[in-house]
Amino acid sequence: MKNILEWIERSAAECPDKPVFADENGEISYQDFLNCVQTVGSAVAGYPLRKCPVLVLLPRGIRALTAMFGIVYSGNYYIILDSEMPVPRMKMIAERLCADTVITDGKLIGRAEELSLKRVILLDEALKQEKNQTLLHQIRNEMTDADPVYTLFTSGSTGTPKGVVITHRNILSYIDWFVKEFEIGRDTVFGNQTPLYFSMSVTDVYGTLCSGATLHLIPRSFFTFPVKLIQFLNDRQINAIYWVPSALCLLANWKIFDYAKPLYLRKIMFAGEVMPVPQLNYWMVNIPDASYANLFGPTETTDICTFYRVGKQFEEGQTLPIGHACDNCNVMVIKEDGTAAAAGEEGELYARGPFISPGYINDPEKTAEAFVQNPLQSAYPERVYRTGDLVKVGDDGELCYLTRKDFQIKRMGYRIELGEIEAAASAVKGVYSCAAVYDRIGEKILLFYSGEKLEDAEIIHMLSVHIPQYMLPEQIIHIDSMPVNRNGKTDRTALLNIYQGGKQ
Amino acid sequence: MEQLIGILNSLKPGVDFANEKNLVEDKILDSLTMVILAGRISDEFGVKVTPLDITPENFRSCADIMAMIERLKNK
Numbered sequence A: 001m002k003n004i005l006e007w008i009e010r011s012a013a014e015c016p017d018k019p020v021f022a023d024e025n026g027e028i029s030y031q032d033f034l035n036c037v038q039t040v041g042s043a044v045a046g047y048p049l050r051k052c053p054v055l056v057l058l059p060r061g062i063r064a065l066t067a068m069f070g071i072v073y074s075g076n077y078y079i080i081l082d083s084e085m086p087v088p089r090m091k092m093i094a095e096r097l098c099a100d101t102v103i104t105d106g107k108l109i110g111r112a113e114e115l116s117l118k119r120v121i122l123l124d125e126a127l128k129q130e131k132n133q134t135l136l137h138q139i140r141n142e143m144t145d146a147d148p149v150y151t152l153f154t155s156g157s158t159g160t161p162k163g164v165v166i167t168h169r170n171i172l173s174y175i176d177w178f179v180k181e182f183e184i185g186r187d188t189v190f191g192n193q194t195p196l197y198f199s200m201s202v203t204d205v206y207g208t209l210c211s212g213a214t215l216h217l218i219p220r221s222f223f224t225f226p227v228k229l230i231q232f233l234n235d236r237q238i239n240a241i242y243w244v245p246s247a248l249c250l251l252a253n254w255k256i257f258d259y260a261k262p263l264y265l266r267k268i269m270f271a272g273e274v275m276p277v278p279q280l281n282y283w284m285v286n287i288p289d290a291s292y293a294n295l296f297g298p299t300e301t302t303d304i305c306t307f308y309r310v311g312k313q314f315e316e317g318q319t320l321p322i323g324h325a326c327d328n329c330n331v332m333v334i335k336e337d338g339t340a341a342a343a344g345e346e347g348e349l350y351a352r353g354p355f356i357s358p359g360y361i362n363d364p365e366k367t368a369e370a371f372v373q374n375p376l377q378s379a380y381p382e383r384v385y386r387t388g389d390l391v392k393v394g395d396d397g398e399l400c401y402l403t404r405k406d407f408q409i410k411r412m413g414y415r416i417e418l419g420e421i422e423a424a425a426s427a428v429k430g431v432y433s434c435a436a437v438y439d440r441i442g443e444k445i446l447l448f449y450s451g452e453k454l455e456d457a458e459i460i461h462m463l464s465v466h467i468p469q470y471m472l473p474e475q476i477i478h479i480d481s482m483p484v485n486r487n488g489k490t491d492r493t494a495l496l497n498i499y500q501g502g503k504q
Numbered sequence B: 001m002e003q004l005i006g007i008l009n010s011l012k013p014g015v016d017f018a019n020e021k022n023l024v025e026d027k028i029l030d031s032l033t034m035v036i037l038a039g040r041i042s043d044e045f046g047v048k049v050t051p052l053d054i055t056p057e058n059f060r061s062c063a064d065i066m067a068m069i070e071r072l073k074n075k
Helices: A005-014 A030-045 A062-073 A087-097 A109-114 A123-127 A133-142 A168-181 A200-211 A226-235 A245-253 A277-286 A364-370 A418-426 A456-463 A492-503 B002-011 B031-045 B062-073
Strands: A019-023 A026-029 A053-057 A077-080 A101-104 A119-122 A148-154 A162-167 A189-192 A214-217 A240-243 A267-270 A291-296 A306-310 A330-334 A347-352 A371-373 A383-393 A399-404 A409-411 A414-416 A431-439 A444-451 A475-478
Touching: A005 A030, A005 A062, A005 A200, A019 A030, A019 A062, A019 A200, A026 A030, A026 A062, A030 A062, A030 A101, A030 A123, A030 A133, A053 A062, A053 A087, A062 A077, A062 A101, A062 A123, A087 A109, A087 A148, A087 A162, A101 A109, A101 A123, A109 A119, A119 A123, A148 A168, A162 A168, A168 A200, A189 A200, A200 A214, A200 A240, A226 A245, A240 A245, A245 A267, A245 A277, A245 B031, A277 A291, A330 A383, A364 A371, A364 A383, A414 A418, A418 A431, A418 A444, A418 A456, A431 A492, A444 A492, A456 A475, A475 A492, B002 B031, B002 B062, B031 B062
Parallel strands: A019 A214, A053 A077, A053 A101, A077 A148, A101 A119, A189 A214, A189 A240, A240 A267, A267 A291, A444 A475
Antiparallel strands: A019 A026, A148 A162, A291 A306, A330 A347, A347 A383, A371 A383, A383 A399, A409 A414, A431 A444
16 A cells, blocks of 8 residues: 555445544545545646645534545645634744645635635535546556655744644554554544644544544534533444543543443543543543553654553552554664663653654754654664653553653643743733743643733733634733843743742 | 632633623633633532533523522522
8 A cells, every 4th residue: 555545445445335524514425525535636636736735724524624635636735724723823834834725615715815825725616626537547646655645733942833744654654553453443433532733633534544434523612511522422322532631531520420421432542641540540440341542652753653551540640651662663762872771761762663754844954853863773874753752661661751851841732832832922012021831730831921011811812813722821920020040041940939939 | 790700710811701692602611611610610609510510501601600500509
């Protein structure tokens, strides 16, 4: 196999009438989906675009998925935009990509036009076009498994997002491991929680296509209403979920299983942040027949590089291991001096093998920093990825996650670099200096600023112009002057002390 | 009502809760805020808010939330 589209074609041949995707509004069979994506592919291929980035500005749902795979058929690669993302951030992404085309619908066309790109394609118009099999065939002949399928943006420390390029080979290798390890098959019914612009969705979307399974996109609002969520899982007979720990914790914190229970769940997987033991135990006690797995990895390894099957309950205060490398992926723990860490020694996690992205789009500098020659061998060129995560191998031989090397934090599975919040806050009129600090104890993003004293609401409003909601600070603190350390840098420890002192 | 608006303001600064009628559809009350909100209501109004009470109908506006609190008080 060399192309992810072969999965759609194979499943459409083997189980044409089976639903592949379902959202709040309806469902679509493999055969109909194949027809739609080939039609959209033909329409997009009608433009002089090949191996180009094409933006998708559509709400999470079957239509967004149709646009995504239509773009792949057209010989281009897709980028999903969060439709709630502020326009300046979308523009930043479009500029970084040098994109000139966006696919959208009648509702979002206004926002799409604000991007001032050369081409705005309406999905409904594209779906009305004739399929051109000759053209699609010709495009496919020129494709290789090293071609990109999509680019996914993560938040960058300088305030500029980084676009991770992912190829057919990356996805084919990664999904091959995933479906074998977790025995994903035609009887699997996924309940998708993560947005399509987040790397975790790659796993359940492509896992579905590859195995002829069905994926239900759970509307985000259902997570606010826990009983409705459980009813949805039961109505759709969902038996596999791959969610961020926050979503699992949410249900545990509600003590939801006293009121409603999922009847079909057998596979429970999670990734994106640390899963707390008490909440995991709550799940394991209440749904004892399910298997549980902790997956770990960055967008740069397609989604995951290590995993741990949770075969027993852990004690509170213990941390779940991140386990060991996936099949066809390999990880190394490297010390500051570039040598391999021994068991129990702390080091940075490096990953190598076919899950590794070729690099960041239009960013040779960042690519060269993160994708480096394997420090453990110099005989031949071999690019490996530095995750920036500090880990060690524990007594049980399993890898344990310690912390991020830099200030980057994770929340609800989203990667947030505080620099990006600061970049937005600096833009607020009246703010002289600012610093975003993460209070690890209270798990809060704090924004300190000096300058004119402003209303919190005003600052939040101004920040929302630049950064998505999940990045907004929980607390805004005005200070007379910014404390600095001896290097003249903002003293973040002093800021945390101000905050913690003020609380007492 | 003022007490409730106080709680809401502390959870989500910058929203005009007294006049907002679509807390759910406008995505002001997200999943995390809802957990904290239910806890604070339980603590500060002396009622027991369970997942069964967490429905879109009960949380559209401040008035809806107050009505739910009154119902729970009389339980």
